[in-house]
Amino acid sequence: MSAPLVTKPAPDSARYEELKEEAERWRKDLSSKYAKARTNEEKDRVIAETRSFLETLLPEMMLCWLGTPWDFNGTSEVPGEGKIACGYFVSTVLRDAGFKLDRYKLARQPSQNIIRTFLPADAMTLRVGVSYDTFAGELAMVEPGVRIIGLDSHVAFLVTRPDGFRFIHSSGSAPWCVVDEDREAAEVLRRSNYRVHGLLTGDRTVLLRWLRAEKIAVKESSTASS
Template sequence: MKISVLAVLLLAGLRGCFAQNAASDSAAAPAARPAELAGYSAPAYRATLRRLAARRQQLAGQYRQAATPAARARRLEQARRLFLATLDSTVFPAWEGTPWAFYGTSWEPRHGSIACGYFVTTSLHDAGLHLQRTLLAKQASEVIIKNLTSEAHITRYWGVEPADFVRQVQALGPGLYVLGLDFHVAFLRVSEGGAVQMVHSSYVGPGTVVREAAATSDALPSKYRVVGKVSEDDAFIRRWLLGQALAVHGATVKE
C-alpha cells in the first residue's frame, strides 16, 4: 500500500517508536544485561553532568560579558565544542545499552526502557537543553527537528539509497544532526574525519540504545529522511548556553 509523506509523518508521530503516553517501563523490553551495565554509575553520571553544567554556566557568564561580536563568537564556538563533548563523552556512553521499548520513558540510563523520541529529547535534556521532554518526544520526527533548528539547517531527502544518503550527509560536514525517518528519530554524529555514526534507541538489531555506523544500521532505510544540523545553528547553541527554554510549536500530540 502506498502512503503519502504526510501520512507517513503522521504515522511516525502516532504509531512510531515515540512513546505516546506514560506507561510502565517494564512493559516491553527485558532488563539490561549485566555486561551492558559495566562502567556506568548513576551517581557518577549525575555528578559529571553537574560539573559540565557549571562549566556551561561559567561560559555563559563570559559570553554575556564579551564586549565585541568577535569575542562573543569565540565564546559561542567554545560552547559548541562543550555541547558536543558533553554528548560524546558523557551522555551517549551512559545511555548505550538501555533497552528500547515503544512506551519507554526512562529518565535514568540503563534503567527501564526508552523509546526513540524520548532518547533524543532526554539526551538533549541531560546535556543541558531546557526543553519539554515529554511533549517534544511525542511528535513526528520532522516536528522534533523543526523545533530544534531553523530551515536554514534542515535538509530533506526523498527516495535516496542509504549509502548515498550517508555520503550526502558527510558532505554537509562534521557535527551533530537530528535525523527523522519514516518511523524513527535518531542522532547522526559526523566526525572531523567524515565517519557517520547513528546514535539512537533502536527498535531493530539489539533493541537498545546503540552508537553504530550509519551506513550499516538496520534502522536507516526509509523513503523519506530529514536532517537538522543542530550543532551548526548558532541560535540553538546560544539557547543551550544561556539556559533559554525551548518552546514547542506545531505539536500534534499533547502531553
C-alpha cells in the same frame, strides 16, 4: 558448537550524573564569559567554545545509555533503569545536557517537529527515496557536529565527523536497545525511505539558548499522540 556470547555495552548512570553536573558548570562559566564579552570577536570565541563543548558532551552522554532496553512506551530518565523509546532518548539527553525543554512534549512529536523545535526550516535537509549509499556519501561531506535525524517512524542522533558518522539511537529493531552504529551497521537508517536532519550544534541561536538557559518552546503537531 555453541554460538559465541554477544556482550551488550553496560549503561553508565554514574558517569551520566557527572556529565549532567559538568554541563551545568560549563554552561554557567561560558554564559558568564559571553556576558562579559565586549566585541563580536570575543563573543564569537565563546560561541565556538560552547559548540566545541557540546560536541564533546552530547555524544558522551548518549553513550552512557548504551544497552538500555528499548520500548515503544519507554520513558526512563536514568541509563540502565527501565526502558526508553527513541523520542524519549533524544529529548532526555538534550534536557540533561542543559537545554530547557519539556521532554515529554518533545518526545511525542513527529521527528520533523523535534528538529524544527531547534532549527529553522531552511536549516533542515530532507531526502526522500534516495539510496542509502548516496545518502551516506552525502553525509561524508557535511559539516561535522551533532545532528538530529528523523526517519519513516523513528528519531535519532547523528554525529557527523571527518572520519565517518555515528548513528546513536534507541532501536526498535535488534538488539532492541540504545546502540551506537557506524555506516555499515546502521540498518534502521539504511532501510528508511524518508530522512530529514539538521545540525543542532551548528546553529548560533541554539547555542545561545543553551548558554542563557532559555526555555525552548516545542513545535507541536495536531497529529502528535497524547
